[in-house]
Each structure stands twice: as structure tokens, then as C-alpha cells.
Amino acid sequence: MVAVLKAVEEQGTVYHVKPGGAGQALAVEEFCLWYGAKQALFDVTMAVEKGLVTALIGPSGCGKSTLLRSLNRMNDLIDGLRIGGRIAFGGADIYAPDCDVIALRKRMGMVFQKPNPFPMSIYENVIYPLRVDGINDRRMLAETAERALRGSALWEEVKDRLHESALGLSGGQQQRLCIARAIAGDPEVLLMDEPCSALDPVATSKIEELIEELAGHYTIVIVTHNMQQAARVSDNTAFMYLGKLIEYGETETVFTTPKLEKTQEYVTGRFG
Amino acid sequence: MTAQHIVRSYDEELKRLTNAIVEMGGSAESQLDQAIQAVAKRDSELAGRVVRNDSAIDQLEEVVQSQTVRLLALRQPVARDLRDILAAIKIASDIERIGDLAANIAKRAIALNQSAPVRPVAAVPRMGRLAQQAIKDVIDAYVEHDARKAIAVWQRDDDLDDLTSSLFRELLTYMMEDPRSISPCAHLLFIAKNIERIGDHATNIAETVHFLVIGQRPASARPKGDTSSYEVVEPPPDSGGAPEGRGDR
Numbered sequence: 001m002v003a004v005l006k007a008v009e010e011q012g013t014v015y016h017v018k019p020g021g022a023g024q025a026l027a028v029e030e031f032c033l034w035y036g037a038k039q040a041l042f043d044v045t046m047a048v049e050k051g052l053v054t055a056l057i058g059p060s061g062c063g064k065s066t067l068l069r070s071l072n073r074m075n076d077l078i079d080g081l082r083i084g085g086r087i088a089f090g091g092a093d094i095y096a097p098d099c100d101v102i103a104l105r106k107r108m109g110m111v112f113q114k115p116n117p118f119p120m121s122i123y124e125n126v127i128y129p130l131r132v133d134g135i136n137d138r139r140m141l142a143e144t145a146e147r148a149l150r151g152s153a154l155w156e157e158v159k160d161r162l163h164e165s166a167l168g169l170s171g172g173q174q175q176r177l178c179i180a181r182a183i184a185g186d187p188e189v190l191l192m193d194e195p196c197s198a199l200d201p202v203a204t205s206k207i208e209e210l211i212e213e214l215a216g217h218y219t220i221v222i223v224t225h226n227m228q229q230a231a232r233v234s235d236n237t238a239f240m241y242l243g244k245l246i247e248y249g250e251t252e253t254v255f256t257t258p259k260l261e262k263t264q265e266y267v268t269g270r271f272g
Numbered sequence: 273m274t275a276q277h278i279v280r281s282y283d284e285e286l287k288r289l290t291n292a293i294v295e296m297g298g299s300a301e302s303q304l305d306q307a308i309q310a311v312a313k314r315d316s317e318l319a320g321r322v323v324r325n326d327s328a329i330d331q332l333e334e335v336v337q338s339q340t341v342r343l344l345a346l347r348q349p350v351a352r353d354l355r356d357i358l359a360a361i362k363i364a365s366d367i368e369r370i371g372d373l374a375a376n377i378a379k380r381a382i383a384l385n386q387s388a389p390v391r392p393v394a395a396v397p398r399m400g401r402l403a404q405q406a407i408k409d410v411i412d413a414y415v416e417h418d419a420r421k422a423i424a425v426w427q428r429d430d431d432l433d434d435l436t437s438s439l440f441r442e443l444l445t446y447m448m449e450d451p452r453s454i455s456p457c458a459h460l461l462f463i464a465k466n467i468e469r470i471g472d473h474a475t476n477i478a479e480t481v482h483f484l485v486i487g488q489r490p491a492s493a494r495p496k497g498d499t500s501s502y503e504v505v506e507p508p509p510d511s512g513g514a515p516e517g518r519g520d521r
Contacts, residue, residue, distance in 0.1 A: 258351055268353045
């Protein structure tokens with residue numbers, strides 16, 4: 001273990017990132033994170049390109065979910081959490097003392113591993129972000145609901161039953177509902193933490209199709225255990241191992257001719 | 273070479289694929305060897321055997337193809353695994369062509385034996401040895417994942433091209449001197465061309481091995497050494513040009 005860590009440390013991250021042409025949405029700089037005494041992230045430096053899909057891959061415990069959750073400060077509530085380094089969103093340090101965390105999270109929609117619709121109607125689920133903001137204009141709410149449900153490719157399936165309970169939807173539909181809820185608040189970034197791992201292959205394909213459609217409008221960061229999925233949906237892929245960013249670059253290169261042997265071994269299923 | 277897959281049967285399937293390619297390469301090499309011997313020793317029986325054995329290589333190619341389809345469908349290979357499998361399909365098809373060309377040499381050996389021996393036959397075994405060595409080395413390079421060895425085969429193909437060009441000139445001259453030799457010499461021309469084509473397939477395989485190991489085709493285009501496509505031999509002024517229907521056999 002120590003030997004592997006040393007080797008990774010000496011290597012440093014290898015970058016060959018495909019630029020999106022629209023600048024950087026997020027800039028992670030020498031970011032470190034400790035859960036109590038245990039360090040989970042080591043000097044991660046990576047820029048997330050605006051409008052592109054960035055996938056985080058790596059074996060369990062490599063720190064990819066931790067990194068994703070650091071991007072909108074979802075880790076804040078964990079006891080004994082310490083960080084070092086910097087994460088900038090739109091140029092501003094999100095860990096600065098004056099950062100408004102609620103406002104930050106509104107600008108970043110999040111989709112989780114398991115669909116988590118609220119126990120209310122489909123309609124109320126989608127417009128929940130607007131309700132929180134105290135918006136009650138019926139027309140605006142209805143328009144937002146339709147836009148978000150169309151955006152998440154769910155509209156045609158639910159337009160006649162908007163006021164039925166969201167819990168009656170299938171797993172795949174629930175997940176698309178959660179994506180609709182995430183984009184209803186018009187965020188800049190969508191964070192997805194293994195959004196398809198609880199879904200069947202057809203529902204997974206629908207979500208992947210959706211990710212392709214949403215890219216461009218939103219910057220998407222997705223954590224996935226499914227490497228083929230990362231290969232299919234993302235523009236850039238970051239491979240993490242033991243809390244370090246090993247290789248970060250164009251997805252096509254990562255899955256055809258990765259620069260590092262370690263990456264090659266992981267993507268071809270030789271360790272993990 | 274590298275670490276093992278977590279799923280061991282995946283490694284075994286890839287190994288089987290490599291073995292099938294090696295077996296094909298070995299068969300092609302021996303088919304070429306026997307075809308050349310059939311030409312050199314005027315052995316029509318041996319030539320007949322070579323023609324009949326060609327189907328064995330074709331069958332191996334089908335095995336490789338069904339294995340690659342299976343691997344692609346079931347394993348969704350990426351990176352070097354993917355190149356491994358793509359390389360296997362390409363190499364198998366090159367070897368299959370080599371087998372066809374060797375069989376064609378054998379067929380022409382049978383035709384050659386119908387007429388009197390002609391002197392330029394002497395150059396064929398030397399060309400055959402070069403081509404055979406190229407097949408052997410390139411299959412070794414494939415098994416060892418040795419891009420440098422592959423490039424060496426690629427560069428050596430020039431020698432075979434030079435021999436083809438010079439045999440071509442020699443045959444043209446020979447045919448002009450003695451129209452009765454036109455029929456065997458025409459077969460020899462095709463035999464030389466077939467060997468030269470076998471060399472080209474070996475260089476194709478070399479390029480595939482390079483792609484397999486490095487992830488790219490070799491950087492520079494290989495200089496084409498075979499100039500027989502541009503070759504012209506003028507008849508000597510005193511021989512009166514075209515034969516006037518006197519020796520058409």
C-alpha cells in the first residue's frame with residue numbers, strides 16, 4: 001500500500017483535457033480533505049470545463065464521491081471534516097467564509113444514486129425549488145414544471161397525471177423526475193452521483209440520452225462505477241485512485257490509449 | 273505482459289485468440305515453404321497438397337472471427353484489450369490472404385511443370401525465404417508485443433521488393449530472347465508477384481502490431497521498393513521486335 005502510494009505520488013497527475021471552449025466552470029486547486037485523521041483526498045487539481053460532461057471514475061474508496069460532494073459542500077455536515085486547498089466556482093472560492101452555501105447549492109443541481117422523490121405529487125416535486133424560493137405565480141410554476149419535465153424527457157409520460165403521487169412512478173421515471181427537479185431551479189452545474197446504478201438497462205439508456213441532451217446547457221459532473229457509461233456520456237474523464245487524481249483528460253483517449261499503465265489496468269478491468 | 277484481468281476467463285479467451293493467430297501464422301509459413309519447394313523441385317504432388325490444405329487456414333480465420341465477435345459482445349473491451357481484438361481480426365485476414373497467395377503459387381507450380389524448366393526459377397527460393405522470414409518475425413513480434421521487431425520487418429520488405437523488380441527485368445529479357453519461354457515465364461511473373469504480395473501482407477501485419485502496442489500506426493509511410501510496375505525492357509535492336517507467330521507453343 002505504502003509503495004503504491006509512493007509510486008502514485010511521484011508520478012503526479014497526467015492531464016490531456018479536452019477544452020470546452022467556454023472556459024472553466026469549476027477549478028479545483030490542490031484540494032485535500034480529511035475525515036478526522038484519515039485523509040481522503042490528496043492535492044487534487046482539476047478544472048471542470050464549462051458545458052461539457054466530466055466523469056469521475058475509480059475503484060471504491062478512491063475519493064470520487066467525496067470530491068463530487070466537495071463541489072457543492074455536501075460534506076459540510078460531517079463531523080471532523082477538514083479541507084485544504086481551494087475550489088473556485090465562477091472565480092469565487094466556495095469555501096470562503098462569506099460564501100452563501102444555500103445560494104451555491106441552488107446553482108448546482110444534484111442527482112443521487114437512488115431516486116429520492118418527495119412524498120408529494122409529480123408537479124410539486126418538480127417545482128419544489130421554486131416553492132422554497134417563495135414563488136407562487138401559478139403560470140410561472142406551470143411553465144417551469146413543463147420545461148423541466150420536457151428537459152428530463154419525462155413530460156410525455158406524466159403530463160396527464162401531474163397531480164398523482166411521484167412515488168407511483170417507476171424507478172427510471174423517478175430518477176428522471178429528480179433530474180427535472182434538479183434543473184427546475186435553472187442551475188449552472190449538475191452533479192450526478194451514480195445516477196443509474198439503481199436502474200434497469202432501458203432506464204439507464206434514457207438517462208444517458210438525457211445527459212447527452214443536457215450537456216451544453218449545463219456543466220455536468222458524473223460519478224459512475226460503470227466505465228462503459230463514463231466512456232459513452234462524458235467528454236473528459238478523471239481517473240482517481242487512493243484519493244489522488246491519476247489521469248484527467250479526454251474520455252476517448254482514456255478509453256483507447258490512456259497515458260498511464262495504472263489507468264490502462266483500471267479501464268480494462270485488471271484491478272479494482 | 274501486464275496484470276491479469278479480474279475475470280480470469282477473459283484472459284483465457286484473449287489467450288485463445290492469440291494462439292489461433294499463431295497457429296494461422298505457422299500454417300501460412302509452412303504452406304509458403306511447401307509451395308516454394310514445389311516450384312523449385314518441380315513437385316506437382318506437393319503443389320496439389322498445398323492447394324488442398326489452404327482450407328485449413330480459412331477455417332482458422334473463421335474461428336478467429338467468431339471468437340472476436342464473442343469477445344466484443346460479451347466483454348466490451350477498451351484500450352489495449354480492444355486493440356488486441358481488432359488486431360487479431362486484421363492479422364487473421366492478412367494471414368488468410370497469405371494462405372491464398374501460397375496456394376496460388378502452388379497452382380502455378382503445377383502449370384510450370386507442364387513446360388521445360390526456365391533459368392530464372394532459381395531466384396524464387398531466395399524470395400520465398402525472405403517472405404517466410406518476414407511472416408515468422410512478424411508473428412513473433414505479435415506474440416511478444418514487440419513494436420521494434422515489427423518495424424524491422426516493415427523496413428526489410430524493401431529487399432523483397434528489390435528482388436521482385438530484378439526478377440521482373442530478368443523474365444522480360446528472357447521472354448524476349450526465347451518466345452517459347454513466355455508461358456512458364458508468365459507464371460513465374462505471377463509467382464514473384466505473389467511472393468511480393470505476401471511480403472506486403474507481412475508489412476500490414478507489422479503495422480497492425482505497431483498499432484496494437486503503441487496505439488498508432490507507424491509514423492512515416494514505408495517507401496515503396498517494388499518498381500516492377502514502372503519497369504520497361506526495350507528489345508535489343510537486332511532481334512527485330514515482336515515474334516511473328518513462330519513460337520507461340
